Amino acid sequence: MESLLVDINAVIGVSGSFIGDAKGRILARALPSVYDSGTLEVVGRTMSQTFAGLETARRRKVGDIDMVFKEGRLVVKPFSEGFLAIVCVPRINVALLNMTANVTVRKIHEQFKERPAQAPAATATAEAVAAPAHARLTAQSPRETAGLALVQAAGEHKILLRIMGDTAVRLRCPAAAAFPATEEDEILELVARGRQTSELEHLMKERGITADARFNMLHASERLRFVDPAAGLPIEVFLNAFEEYHRLELSDRLPVDDVSLPLADLLLLHLQGVTFTPQDQKRILALLADHDVGTGAEAIDPARVVEVCAEDWGWTKTVTMNLEKAIAAAPAHLTGESPKRVETRARRLIQLIEEAPKSLGWQVRSRMGERRPWYNVPE
Numbered sequence: 001m002e003s004l005l006v007d008i009n010a011v012i013g014v015s016g017s018f019i020g021d022a023k024g025r026i027l028a029r030a031l032p033s034v035y036d037s038g039t040l041e042v043v044g045r046t047m048s049q050t051f052a053g054l055e056t057a058r059r060r061k062v063g064d065i066d067m068v069f070k071e072g073r074l075v076v077k078p079f080s081e082g083f084l085a086i087v088c089v090p091r092i093n094v095a096l097l098n099m100t101a102n103v104t105v106r107k108i109h110e111q112f113k114e115r116p117a118q119a120p121a122a123t124a125t126a127e128a129v130a131a132p133a134h135a136r137l138t139a140q141s142p143r144e145t146a147g148l149a150l151v152q153a154a155g156e157h158k159i160l161l162r163i164m165g166d167t168a169v170r171l172r173c174p175a176a177a178a179f180p181a182t183e184e185d186e187i188l189e190l191v192a193r194g195r196q197t198s199e200l201e202h203l204m205k206e207r208g209i210t211a212d213a214r215f216n217m218l219h220a221s222e223r224l225r226f227v228d229p230a231a232g233l234p235i236e237v238f239l240n241a242f243e244e245y246h247r248l249e250l251s252d253r254l255p256v257d258d259v260s261l262p263l264a265d266l267l268l269l270h271l272q273g274v275t276f277t278p279q280d281q282k283r284i285l286a287l288l289a290d291h292d293v294g295t296g297a298e299a300i301d302p303a304r305v306v307e308v309c310a311e312d313w314g315w316t317k318t319v320t321m322n323l324e325k326a327i328a329a330a331p332a333h334l335t336g337e338s339p340k341r342v343e344t345r346a347r348r349l350i351q352l353i354e355e356a357p358k359s360l361g362w363q364v365r366s367r368m369g370e371r372r373p374w375y376n377v378p379e
Contacts, residue, residue: 001028004107008084011100013092015072019108021082024048024303031087037295038352041303046357047085049310051078053359079105081112137171137259141181144171146233147188150207151259157203159196160254164238164269165189166283168260173286175338182279187234191250191261194221194239209235245375246272246315248308263291264304271322272315274375282333284326288345289338300345302352310356313365314374320350 001019008017009030016031024045026037050065065076068090075086075097084105088097139145147163148171154161163171166185170176192200197220201211204226212225219225222243226235240251248268256262261269270276270283293300309316323346330339358366365374 001108001111002030004028004104004111005030007100008086008104011088011092011097013089014097015087015089017084017086018044019082019084020044020047022048022080027082035087038293038299038302038348041295041301042306042352042356043085045303045307046310047076047083049359050357051083075101077101077105079109081109084108140170140177142231143167143186143188143233146228146231147171147190148259150188150190150235153207154192154200154203155258157199159192159199159203161190161192161200161237162254162257163189163260164191164242164266166279168266169270169283169286172260172263172266173283173290175289175334176283176286179279179282179286179333184277185279187236190235190237191242191254192237192239193251193254197224197239200224200237204235242269243376244272244378245274246312246318247376248272253304257297262301262304263287263299264301267300268305268308268319271319273322274318276322281326281329284322285330285333285338285342288326288342289330289334291345293345293348300349302349305349306352306356309353311359311362313358313362316353316358316362317370317374320353323350 005017005019005028008014016029016035018029018031018040019027021027024041024047026040026044029035029040031040047065064078065074067074067076071090073088073090073092075088077084077086084101086097086101137148139148144167147167151161151163162168165187166181167188170181201216201224204211207228208230209226209228212227215225221239222241223239224237226237227233228235238250241247241249248265250261250265253262253265260266267284267287270280270287273280287300291298291300293302295301305319309319327343327346330342334342
C-alpha cells in the first residue's frame with residue numbers, strides 16, 4: 001500500500017502520510033524516520049477510537065478531522081475500512097490536498113475490496129495455533145519444558161493455549177535468570193479461551209494430568225486447576241481474562257504470539273498489582289530490561305498498554321505508579337546499562353499513557369481521584 005502514498009507525499013507542503021485500519025493498526029507508512037513505529041501505533045489506535053466515539057455520539061458517519069498546530073497540521077480522512085492520515089505544513093493548499101487525498105482514499109478502498117479473497121489465508125495465519133514453539137526459546141527448567149510441551153500439544157488439537165506469569169517471563173527474558181524462583185513461583189500459569197474448556201480438559205486427561213474437580217466445578221467460568229502427577233507440577237489455566245486488582249481481557253490477545261502472552265500483556269499483568277511481591281517487581285524489571293518499547297514480537301507494544309490505560313483511570317493510576325517504582329528499584333536489582341534501559345522504557349510508556357486521549361469514563365473517574373479505591377480487592 002505504500003505506493004498509494006506517493007501522490008499524497010508529492011503535494012507541496014506534505015511531509016508524510018500513513019494508512020491505518022479500523023482497529024488503528026498501521027498498514028502502510030511514508031514518513032520521515034523521526035516518526036517512530038511505537039508513536040504511530042498509538043496515534044493509529046487513538047484515531048480509530050476517536051472516529052468510533054464520534055460516530056456513536058452523532059449516530060452518523062464522521063467527516064475529516066483537521067488539526068492545525070503552530071508548526072504542523074494533521075489531516076485524517078476516514079473510510080469504512082480505516083483512515084488515511086496526512087502530516088503537512090499549517091498553510092497548505094487544502095483544495096489540492098483534498099483532491100489528491102480523495103483519489104487516494106478511493107484507491108485504498110478498492111484494495112480493501114480485493115482483500116476478502118485473501119482473508120482465509122490471513123485468518124489461518126492469525127489463528128495458527130498449531131505453529132511450532134519459538135525456536136529462540138530454550139527451556140531452563142522442568143516447568144518451562146512442561147509449558148512449551150502443553151502449548152505445542154494444544155496447538156496440534158487446535159486449542160489456543162498460551163503461557164503467562166513467571167514461566168512466560170523466564171522464557172522470554174534472560175534477565176529473569178538473575179532472580180531465583182521461589183516456592184510460590186513453582187506453578188505453571190496458562191491462559192485459554194473459555195469456549196475451548198471441554199477440549200482443554202480432554203487434552204489434559206489424555207496427557208495424564210489430573211483435574212481439581214471441586215475447584216473446577218466452582219470456578220469453571222474463570223479458571224481451571226490441574227496437577228501433573230509425573231512432574232509434581234501444579235497448573236492453573238485462566239479463561240479469557242485475568243482479574244486481580246484490575247481486569248485484563250486476554251481472549252483476543254492469544255493469537256498474537258505462538259507460545260506466551262504478548263510482552264505488553266505480560267507487563268500489564270505484573271503492573272496491575274496495587275501491592276505486589278518482590279518477585280512481581282523483579283519480573284517487571286526483567287521485561288523492561290530485556291525488551292524495548294515498540295512493535296514486533298520481541299518488543300513491548302505501547303499501543304496495547306495505552307489502549308488499556310486510556311479506557312480506565314484506575315489502570316492508569318496503578319500502571320504509572322508501578323512504573324515509577326520500577327525505575328526506583330532498578331539500580332538495586334540490575335547491573336550495567338540495565339537500570340538506564342528500564343528508566344528510558346518506563347518513562348516512554350508513562351509519557352505515552354499521559355499524552356493519549358482518554359475515554360469519557362476515564363475523565364469522569366479521574367475527578368474523584370484517590371478519594372475512593374480505584375482497584376478491586378483480591379479475594
